[in-house]
Amino acid sequence: MPVWSALKNPLLSVLAVVFAFAVMVLVNSLGSWLVPLLRIPPGGEPQLAWDLAWTILSGIAAIALPAVMRRPGRVATAAWCGR
Numbered sequence: 614m615p616v617w618s619a620l621k622n623p624l625l626s627v628l629a630v631v632f633a634f635a636v637m638v639l640v641n642s643l644g645s646w647l648v649p650l651l652r653i654p655p656g657g658e659p660q661l662a663w664d665l666a667w668t669i670l671s672g673i674a675a676i677a678l679p680a681v682m683r684r685p686g687r688v689a690t691a692a693w694c695g696r
Contacts, residue, residue, distance in 0.1 A: 629679035630679075632678055632679055633675040633676070633678060633679050634675070636671070636674050636675045636678045637671045637672065637674070637675040638671075639671075640667065640670055640671035640674050640675075641667055641668065641671045643667075644663065644664070644666075644667030644668075644670070644671070645667075648660070648663065
């Protein structure tokens with residue numbers, strides 16, 4: 614068994630986690646950059662709701678990116694068919 618065959622899946626798994634972390638950080642950063650542009654007052658419920666929404670969005674993006682990178686044509690089919 615070649616070395617690459619044995620290491621392929623673990624390396625791709627680690628790479629997917631690294632990409633997911635990077636996407637989560639980037640999406641959260643985008644949300645924080647938009648706060649002054651939208652004139653959301655610091656602190657209070659509007660800021661908390663905004664931060665929560667962007668945290669949820671970054672989690673969804675972090676999960677979706679590695680899945681789409683791995684199998685671009687089969688992700689939606691597998692998810693909706695329960696396979």
